Each structure stands twice: as structure tokens, then as C-alpha cells.
Amino acid sequence: MAATPPPGPAAEVPHDTAALEHSLRKPRTLFSAGLTVLVFVLAFTAAVPLFSVLYELIVMGGGKLVREGARFFIELPPAAGMDGGGIGNALLGTLIIVSMAAALSVPIGICAAVYLAEFAPASRFSTSVRFCAKVLTGFPSVLAGLVAYAAIVLVTGQFSAIAAAIAIAILMLPTVLLTAEDAIKMVPKRMREAAVGMGCTPTQVTLKVVLPTAMPGILTGVMLAVARAAGETAPLLFTALFSDYWPTRNPMEPMASMAVLIYNFAGSPFPNQIEIAWAASLVLVFIVLMANIAAQIYSSRGTVR
Amino acid sequence: MFLETSSGISRPPTRREILIDRTFRGLTFTFALGTILLVGFIVYNISSTAAPSIAEYGFKPLTENTWAAGSNKYGMLPAIWGTIYSSVIGVALGTLFGVSVAIFLTEDFLAPRYTVVLKNVIELLAAIPSVVYGLWGIFVVIPAIRAVVPSFGGPSLLPAAIVLAIMVLPTITSISRDALGSVPPKLREAAYGLGATRWETIFGVLLPTASRGICGSILLAFGRALGETMALAMLVGNSNNLTWSLFSPANTLAALLANQFPEAGRPEVSALMYAALVLLAITLLVNVLGTLVLARTSKMEGTH
Numbered sequence: 001m002a003a004t005p006p007p008g009p010a011a012e013v014p015h016d017t018a019a020l021e022h023s024l025r026k027p028r029t030l031f032s033a034g035l036t037v038l039v040f041v042l043a044f045t046a047a048v049p050l051f052s053v054l055y056e057l058i059v060m061g062g063g064k065l066v067r068e069g070a071r072f073f074i075e076l077p078p079a080a081g082m083d084g085g086g087i088g089n090a091l092l093g094t095l096i097i098v099s100m101a102a103a104l105s106v107p108i109g110i111c112a113a114v115y116l117a118e119f120a121p122a123s124r125f126s127t128s129v130r131f132c133a134k135v136l137t138g139f140p141s142v143l144a145g146l147v148a149y150a151a152i153v154l155v156t157g158q159f160s161a162i163a164a165a166i167a168i169a170i171l172m173l174p175t176v177l178l179t180a181e182d183a184i185k186m187v188p189k190r191m192r193e194a195a196v197g198m199g200c201t202p203t204q205v206t207l208k209v210v211l212p213t214a215m216p217g218i219l220t221g222v223m224l225a226v227a228r229a230a231g232e233t234a235p236l237l238f239t240a241l242f243s244d245y246w247p248t249r250n251p252m253e254p255m256a257s258m259a260v261l262i263y264n265f266a267g268s269p270f271p272n273q274i275e276i277a278w279a280a281s282l283v284l285v286f287i288v289l290m291a292n293i294a295a296q297i298y299s300s301r302g303t304v305r
Numbered sequence: 306m307f308l309e310t311s312s313g314i315s316r317p318p319t320r321r322e323i324l325i326d327r328t329f330r331g332l333t334f335t336f337a338l339g340t341i342l343l344v345g346f347i348v349y350n351i352s353s354t355a356a357p358s359i360a361e362y363g364f365k366p367l368t369e370n371t372w373a374a375g376s377n378k379y380g381m382l383p384a385i386w387g388t389i390y391s392s393v394i395g396v397a398l399g400t401l402f403g404v405s406v407a408i409f410l411t412e413d414f415l416a417p418r419y420t421v422v423l424k425n426v427i428e429l430l431a432a433i434p435s436v437v438y439g440l441w442g443i444f445v446v447i448p449a450i451r452a453v454v455p456s457f458g459g460p461s462l463l464p465a466a467i468v469l470a471i472m473v474l475p476t477i478t479s480i481s482r483d484a485l486g487s488v489p490p491k492l493r494e495a496a497y498g499l500g501a502t503r504w505e506t507i508f509g510v511l512l513p514t515a516s517r518g519i520c521g522s523i524l525l526a527f528g529r530a531l532g533e534t535m536a537l538a539m540l541v542g543n544s545n546n547l548t549w550s551l552f553s554p555a556n557t558l559a560a561l562l563a564n565q566f567p568e569a570g571r572p573e574v575s576a577l578m579y580a581a582l583v584l585l586a587i588t589l590l591v592n593v594l595g596t597l598v599l600a601r602t603s604k605m606e607g608t609h
Binding site: 046132147 | 317318322323325326329330332333334336337338339340341343344346347350351354401402403405406408409410414423425426427428429430432433434435436437438439440441443444445471474478502503504505525528529531532533534535538539559562563566567574577578581584585588589592593595596600
């Protein structure tokens with residue numbers, strides 16, 4: 001900016017301090033200030049959608065919840081054009097499908113994580129398992145549904161809750177595995193050494209010392225995976241499908257779920273069904289956000305100690 | 306020979322304990338192997354179900370425009386185009402906002418206790434289910450666009466891309482934040498020491514140093530956007546339109562699958578699996594690339 005200084009240091013001193021002055025009239029400070037304003041605006045705009053979603057959910061769905069109260073949670077969804085009704089079967093169905101998926105994926109995920117963290121942390125095999133798990137995390141959830149469809153629905157000839165549970169389990173597995181591995185790695189080495197010094201076998205070290213210590217971290221991961229699974233919709237569309245009735249004891253039959261109910265009713269021409277979609281979304285988002293916030297508080301408390 | 310101990314510890318393991326140990330190791334190994342096999346099974350399962358239609362139609366569906374199950378036409382070019390186009394726009398928007406938030410969170414613009422709130426808010430965006438974003442898109446984003454552009458029709462690429470941007474924002478922010486946060490403090494101090502302003506430091510030193518991590522985050526976000534289903538199935542319009550226009554309805558592979566699958570007959574199932582295979586190939590490529598880029602970044606950090 002400034003002209004090239006001629007020789008003669010003494011005369012140049014005031015010039016130099018002028019160049020260092022922090023003034024908004026200088027293009028580089030102006031540029032910096034402008035960008036600072038811009039990044040403030042962008043960062044806070046990024047937070048707007050969350051508040052907008054929450055606001056709309058409360059405005060559009062809250063009224064229904066308040067009016068219907070407990071009945072909303074225990075009644076069957078209304079037929080087209082009918083009043084009233086609730087999400088009882090969908091709530092129960094989501095609970096059943098997600099529990100079955102967790103029963104499948106959590107033990108497998110934790111065992112695989114134990115192998116990665118305890119038995120062969122640096123082997124080429126473990127690196128590939130980790131890599132596969134990471135790739136699975138970014139795997140489109142529709143495809144998990146398609147795999148369950150091709151492997152189970154096409155074979156048995158009917159849509160079923162068990163196919164849905166398998167699809168959801170595929171989606172939960174990598175999350176459970178990777179968070180469990182991290183939690184296990186956080187267990188101090190001294191504790192393992194102490195157990196080995198007592199003559200424990202590696203299995204005893206893992207089961208009696210490492211896993212109980214890592215359990216809070218593992219459970220946080222499981223909780224997050226379950227919360228995410230509860231909102232998964234695409235894989236349910238062609239596995240569990242939907243049902244207007246209460247879930248039966250037979251897992252080989254179609255089953256209702258919150259997510260599919262929201263999807264079906266969102267495109268409905270009937271105001272009552274649209275209102276139920278909003279109220280069901282409010283319930284679903286409330287459950288999912290609570291699980292996430294609890295996990296965040298829990299894990300941040302863990303790191304401070 | 307062995308000392309009797311009442312507590313059962315401080316002695317060598319018994320044969321039974323060794324057996325249990327072996328079994329447990331074997332079990333954990335099997336499940337770890339299962340993760341690799343699962344990826345293989347998914348690829349095999351989708352390919353084999355798609356095989357009849359690949360054998361019958363060859364590569365023709367990749368270049369054709371009409372999808373009509375009745376007349377055995379399974380052109381998926383508009384869906385492939387829509388998938389990539391909507392993701393590029395969504396990720397571009399998401400990157401602008403996501404990297405801004407990441408810079409905001411790492412560069413001490415505000416006191417840490419305020420930035421923590423913003424960080425948590427952004428992370429919670431990822432927790433909201435895709436259907437709920439779809440519902441919100443139908444009843445909030447579309448009317449909002451219509452308020453600005455009165456001739457706007459409804460479901461189309463623009464609301465879909467906006468919702469995609471929101472959905473990938475947390476991915477971009479959290480990985481970029483890690484990348485920016487792991488830039489050695491010495492570099493920052495040196496730049497300030499030379500008299501650089503905050504933004505000269507950010508553009509000249511921080512962003513180039515963290516570029517690999519940011520690129521990885523963008524790739525992973527792109528992979529996520531490509532496979533995103535429900536919000537797009539509800540917002541993109543589901544019309545096999547090959548278009549540049551953001552205001553006209555379009556389609557994506559994932560939305561095509563979600564909409565056609567539930568009532569598809571056998572031949573259409575195979576054609577849809579073909580579409581799924583194309584989607585799988587694109588997302589796997591992008592995700593593997595993203596994972597590799599990020600893996601290399603952390604390895605480089607390890608050697609420093």
C-alpha cells in the first residue's frame with residue numbers, strides 16, 4: 001500500500017506507525033471487519049433451522065397433544081377423514097422394532113469393539129474392520145432396507161417386523177462398534193496391568209475390569225444409536241411397511257412405526273392426519289433430542305473428570 | 306505345587322479359564338470379521354438381485370429418461386442427475402455455512418461458553434429425523450420460497466437442496482472444526498507475529514493447513530447427501546425430469562427407490578435394485594475417498 005520507503009530510517013518512523021494503525025478506513029482492516037460480520041451472520045443463520053423446526057413442531061403439533069392428552073399415545077391412528085385418533089400402535093411398533101434391532105446389533109458391536117481395542121488394536125485386519133465400519137456409517141439407509149428386503153421379504157414373501165429390525169441393526173452396528181471402541185480405549189492402561197498382574201486371562205481383564213469401566217461410554221453410544229434408529233424411515237418403508245392395527249406377537253407380520261406414520265400422514269389431504277403427523281414428529285423429536293442432550297451432558301461430564 | 310488361595314486370584318489361569326479365553330477371543334474375532342462380511346454381503350445381495358435386469362437391459366437405463374414399469378422402461382438418467390445435482394448444491398450451501406461455523410467455533414470470536422451453545426445446537430441438527438425435515442420442508446421451506454418467488458410451484462430441487470444443506474451441516478462443521486483445531490498453535494502465532502490480521506491468518510495459514518480435513522468433511526457430507534432419502538422423497542417432486550432449473554420438480558435415486566419400491570412387481574424390483582447398485586457405487590466411491598482422505602490427515606498428525 002505505502003510507497004516504497006526511501007532510505008533514511010529516522011524520517012520514516014511516523015510513516016511506519018501510520019501503516020500499523022488499526023483503522024477501519026484501511027482496506028485490510030475493513031476487509032477483516034467485514035468478514036467477521038459475515039461469519040457472525042452465517043454462523044447464527046446456521047442455528048436458525050433447529051429453532052424453526054422446534055417452533056413449528058410445538059405450534060403445529062403441540063395443540064393436538066394438549067387436547068388429546070394421554071389418549072394420543074394409546075389410540076389407533078384415524079382412518080381417512082375421521083377425527084381423533086392417536087399413534088399408539090406406531091409408538092409401540094417403533095419400540096419393538098428398535099429393541100429387536102438393538103438386541104441384534106449391540107452385542108455384536110461391543111464384541112467386535114473388544115476385539116479391535118483389546119486383542120489386536122494395530123493389526124491389518126483390525127484396520128480393515130474399522131474402515132468397513134466407517135464406510136457403513138456413511139451407507140445410505142435406504143440400501144439397508146433394500147438388503148433386508150431382498151434377503152428376507154423376497155424370501156419369506158411378506159413384509160415383516162423382523163426384516164425391519166435387521167435393516168435397522170445394520171445401521172446401528174457401526175455406530176455402536178466405533179463408540180464402544182473409543183470408550184474401551186479410554187480405560188487407563190494401569191487398570192489392565194493391575195488385573196494382568198493378578199493373573200487374569202485377557203478375557204477376565206476385559207469382562208471384569210475393562211468393560212465395566214468403559215460401560216458409561218458404551219451406553220452413551222448405544223443410546224445415540226437407538227435414538228437415531230427410532231427416526232429411521234426409509235428402511236422401514238419396504239421391510240415393516242405399516243399397519244393400521246396393534247402389533248401382533250408374530251414378528252413376521254407388518255408393523256406400524258412412528259416414522260412411517262409421519263411419512264404417510266405428511267402427504268395426506270386430511271387436516272386431522274396432518275396434525276397427527278406434526279404431533280407424532282413432536283413426540284419423536286422430543287425423544288431423540290432428549291437422548292442426545294443426555295448423552296452430551298453425560299459425555300462432557302466424563303471428560304472433565 | 307500351586308498355592309491354595311481362597312480368593313481364587315493370584316494364581317495361573319486354570320485350563321477352563323484358558324478355554325473360556327480362547328472362546329471369547331474367537332467370538333469377538335468372528336463378530337469383527339462379521340463387519341467386513343456384512344459390507345461384502347450388502348454389495349453381493351444388491352448386485353445379485355439387480356443381475357437379471359442388468360443382463361436384460363445392459364447399460365441402457367443409465368442413459369434413458371423414462372421410468373415406466375408398465376412398458377418395461379427403466380431409464381434412470383434423470384434420477385442419477387438429480388441425485389448428483391441436488392447433492393452438489395446442498396453440499397455447496399452446507400460448506401459455506403458449515404466452514405463458517407467451524408471457523409467461528411475455533412477462532413475465539415466469542416467467549417467459549419457461548420460457542421459451546423452454538424456447537425451443541427449445530428450438533429442437534431443431525432439428531433432430527435429425516436422425515437421430520439421432510440415435513441418441515443413441505444410446510445415451512447416451500448411456503449417460504451413461495452413468499453419470495455410467487456410463481457414457485459412446490460416440491461422441486463431448491464427446497465430439497467436447502468434441507469440437504471441443513472442435514473449435512475453438522476458433518477461438515479464437526480470434522481472441519483477438528484481439522485482447524487489441530488492446526489499447530491505455532492503457525493497461528495507466527496502469522497499474528499508477522500502482523501497479519503485475523504482473516505489474513507485464517508485464509509493464508511489456517512484454511513490451507515486444515516484443507517485436507519475440510520475436504521474430507523465435504524466428501525463425507527457429499528456421500529451422506531447422495532444417499533439421503535426421506536426428505537428428498539418428500540420434497541424433490543418425484544418427476545423424472547432432466548433439468549438444470551432449481552424450480553422444477555426432479556428425482557433422485559434414493560427417492561425413486563422409496564417411492565417405487567413398496568408397490569413394485571418382480572421385474573421392477575430388479576430394475577430398482579439396479580438403481581440401488583448405481584447409488585451404492587456412487588456413495589461407496591465418495592465415502593471411501595472421504596474416509597481415506599481423513600485417515601491420511603490423522604496419520605500425518607500422528608507423525609508431527
